[in-house]
Amino acid sequence: MLLAKKIVVSGAVQGVGFRPFVYNIAQQLGVVGEVYNDSAGVVIFVQCTHTQFKQFLFRLKSNTPALATITKIKTKDCQIEKYLDFSIAQSRSGEVATRVLPDASICDDCIDDITDKNNRRYGYPFTNCTHCGPRFSIIKKIPYDRKFTSMACFTMCEKCQQEYQNPNDRRFHAQPNACSNCGPQLQLTNSKGQDIATDKIIAKTATLLKQGKIIAIKGIGGFHLACLADINSAVAMLRKRKHRKHKPFALMAKDLKMVQKYCQVSKAEEVLLSSSVAPIVLLTIKNNTLSSQVAPKQKKLGFMLPYSPLHYLLLQQFDTPLVLTSGNQSHYPQIIDNQQALQELGGIADYFLLHNRDIVNRLDDSVVQVCAENTRLIRRARGYAPTALPFPNGFEEYQGLLAVGAELKNTFCLFTRTNAIVSQHIGDLKTLESYQDFMHNIALYQRLYMTNIQRLACDLHPDYLSSKYADNYAQTNNIKLSTVQHHHAHIAACLFEHGKAIDSEKVLGVVWDGIGLGADNSLWGGEFLLVDYLSFNRLAHFEYTPLLGGDKAQSEPWRMAYMYLKQHKIAADTCFSGKPTAEFDALLKSNLPLNYTSSVGRLFDAVAYLLGICTEKISYEAQAAIELENMANECLTTKRQTAYEFELKKAKNHTHIDIKKLWVAILKDLKNKVKNQDIAYRFHLSLAELLVKTVLQLQQSYTFDTVVLSGGVFHNQLILKLVSELFESIGNITLLTHSKLPCGDGSISLGQSAICIARERKYEQQ
Ligand SMILES: [Zn+2]
Ligand SMILES: [Zn+2]
Known part of the structure; x- marks a missing residue:
């Protein structure tokens, strides 16, 4: 008997060679019908016998194309039509539930094409196929067809x-x-945009790099600035011209073997480096013979492998890695436009390697590290975004929610009926370009997912530019806006990532980060919260310390060190000679209102300062904490080290963590000339023990069996490792950490969304 069936396949199924895959199955089985894309995904009509249909479905689910992921297959009976064969029909639009794919690294088949002298694509730097190439970076709207991408202006040859x-x-x-x-073509120019005449642009570029020149290279998601990593004068010049003092530069190596020459690479790290995401992977240094200017005072190097054919062809010309840092002036987002690059990078780059395929959407390189076999994202952008996150139970079918995230390391999150999509890393909204990018992307995501915003969520902090944007949007469009506390959002994001249902049990959230506005108007950052999606209860926190000098408290670590010691009346004036401490003393004596913080991030800065790290100011975010972790990792006697003490003090409704004893002990160690590396290690061990002991103490009064860690402090691998080991030895607590989103503020927008929906659904039920 003849069956007629409609099959709808959803997931990442467009632009990945799915229709030819279906076509080939149909051909092999002798099934008639048609396949086409619409906004729901891939739609297939088949007419065949029952046995053929079973085989058809089986093959559909196995051997799917490399970049495809199927989330759902729905089938239903339909009318018999007059099909004579199986064909691929025109795309149709309709309801949007399909996914926009991230950009994918060049595939092996395309590498074969561009390196085979007899192939017509030999040496062509824009080669791609359905298994690889640019996607999100070139798309303007859906469906994903050439005419809606920046390839529209290139007409295909025969x-x-x-x-x-x-x-x-x-x-x-x-x-x-x-x-x-x-297709698109390369162009090599000098810093004034004048053509460099050559018929071998890539070879010429390589020659210039070997001469120690700095070259701005247009890539997939933006411009990079490149120079050879073993030419010290070039790397130093790049630092000088970019005004980038210490922040490490990323590197690109020709192949895995080259990476292994400089760094230890585990199996998991190898997989990440070679994946279609091709992120920057932070790797432990084995033998650093590169310029010391590449990553001063670092124990790790950030490596990636060539992910576009252009990078691949260029890298074949070198026996050493290339520094490949984002093409922008310090603190600004990566540039994507040729003219803007020439204008703004003309003072940094000696030459420009341009091309004429427009980058529609800016995407930084993603940055990851592997800790205890888990992937930890530090920056989630190219290759990951805009991959959707699956809905845990209870979050389905919510249409049109936009959560605008934090102000630094901003991402936003859009909920459509079928997808939770966290944007790529957008960055610091305080720079105009990032703020414009934020607005551009909000409009883009609405277009791509055909979703109108009907509900908004933002941080409790009214002065965040993201909050101001949301407030303005809500008022203009008469939409309801929910505010969400920063640290509550952190934990909710991690719960969502782990698929915890909307009504799941309360967990203990430990959020340690820089600063987020608390419910009491203080600046929180060392919090133990009893949390579900609906609400939180602050059970314990680090004692409050005055935070003086606004932004300077963050950029000049000595300021916090001084305040901690002052707070505990510990005399250590010799540690602050030459610093304007009298100003502080006057402020403290005055009756002016002060800001108070419980931030663990600031505590790291303060301890770092006392150990001689960043004694003037930091030159990139979290520099002091990163260097302190590096110092702790130099401790050779970890087994002999013990933790410093602390006290838990009962306050009215919650517990204060008093760390006076820790400060006294650190100063004593300093006085006794204990090695700085040992003190740094003891400090890490102390915080890990403090975390676990506080959790156990709280467990005596409150019911929870899961602990969730979030906040930027947990980028610190040593802390994470020590805490995990301690919990493992205890045994009866489940520990959850982030693995799909960064533990820093990049996860805030997802948490805001989840909390907003939980609240609304809760109230709907009542
Ligand atoms: Zn390919
Ligand atoms: Zn062609």
């Missing part, structure tokens, strides 16, 4: 067109398909 139309070709419906006859 040969490319044939590939594009041939269901048996790897480039069938590869939207950015191109060759040297019809």
Whole structure:
């Protein structure tokens, strides 16, 4: 008997060669019907026998194309039509539930093409296929068709067109398909934008780099600034011109073997480096023979492998890695436009390697590290965004929520009926360009997911630019806006990541970070909260310390060190000679209102200062804490070290963590000339023990069996490792940490969304 069935496949199924995959199955089985894309995903009509249909479904689920992920397959009976064969039909639009794919690193087949002298794409730096190439960085709207991407202005030549139309070709419906006859082209210019005449642009670029020149290179998600990593004068010049004193530069190596020459690479790290995401992976240094200017005072180097054909072809020319740092002036976002690059990077780069395929959406390189076999994201952007997160139970079918995230390390989050999408890392909204990028992307995501904003969520902090944006948007459009406390959002994000249902049990959230506005108007950052999606109860926190000097309290670590010691009446004036401490003393004596903080991030800064780290000011975010962790890792006698003491003091409704004893002990160690590395290690051990002991103490009065760690402090691998080991030895507590989003403020927007929906649904039920 003949069956007629409609099959709807959802997930990441467009632009990945899914229709030819379906076409080929149909051909093999002799099934008639058609397949096309619509906004719900891939729609298939088949007419066949029952046995054929079973086989069809089986093959559909196995051997799916490399970049495809199926989340759902729905089938239903339908009318028999007059199909004579199986065909691929025109895309149709309709309800939007499909996914926009992230950009994918060049695949092995395309590498073969560009390195084979007899292939027509030999040496062509914009080669791609359905298994690789640019996606999100070139898309303007959906459906994902060439005409809605920045490839629209390139008309395919006859040969490319044939590939594009041939269901048996790897480039069938590869939207950015191109060759040297019809596709984007490179251009090499000097710093004034004047053409450098050569017919071998990549070879010429390599020669210039070998001469120690700095070159701005247009990539997939933005411009990079490049120089050879073993030419000290070039790397030093790049630092000088970019006004970037210490923050480490990322590196690109030709292949895995080259990375292994400089760093230890575990199996998990190898997989990440070679994945289609191709992120920057932070790796422990084995043998650093590169310029000392690449990553001063670091124990790790950030390596990535060539992810575009252009990078691949260029890197083949070198025996050492290339410094590849984001193409921008310090504190600004990466530049994506040719003209803007020439204008703004002209003072930094000697030459420009440009091309004429527009970057529509800016995407930084993603940054990850592997800790205890888990991937930890530090910056989630190219290759990851805009991958959707699955809905835990209870969050489905919520249409049109926008959560605008924090102000630094901003991301926003859009909930559509079927997807929770966290944007790529946007950065510090206080720079105009990032703020514009924030607005551009909010508009873009609404277009891509055909979702109108009907509900907004933002941080409790009214002065965050993201909060101001949301407030303004809410008022203009008469939409309801919910405010969410920063640290509550951190924990909710981690719960969501782990698929915890909307009505799941309370957990103990430990959030240690820089600063977030608390419910009592203080600046929180060392918190133990009993949390579910709906609410939180602050059970314990680090004692409050005055935070003087606004932003300077963050950029000049001595200020916090001084305040901690002053607070505990510990005399240590010799540690602050030459610092304007009299100003502080006057402020403290005056009756002016002060800001107070419980931040653990600031505590790290203060301890770092006493150990001689960043004694003037930091030159990049978290520098003092990172260098303190590096110092602790130099401790050779970890087994012999013991933790410093602290006290838990009962206050009215909650517990204060008093660390006076820790300060006294550190100063005593300093006086006794204990090695700085040992003190740094003891400090890390102390915080890990403090965390676990506080949790155990709280467990005596409150019911929870899961502890969730969040906040930027947990980028610190040593703390994370020590805490995990301690909990493991105790045994009856489940520990949850982030692995799909960063533990820093990049996760805030997801948490805001989850809390907002939980509140609304709770009230709906009542
Ligand atoms: Zn490919
Ligand atoms: Zn062509």
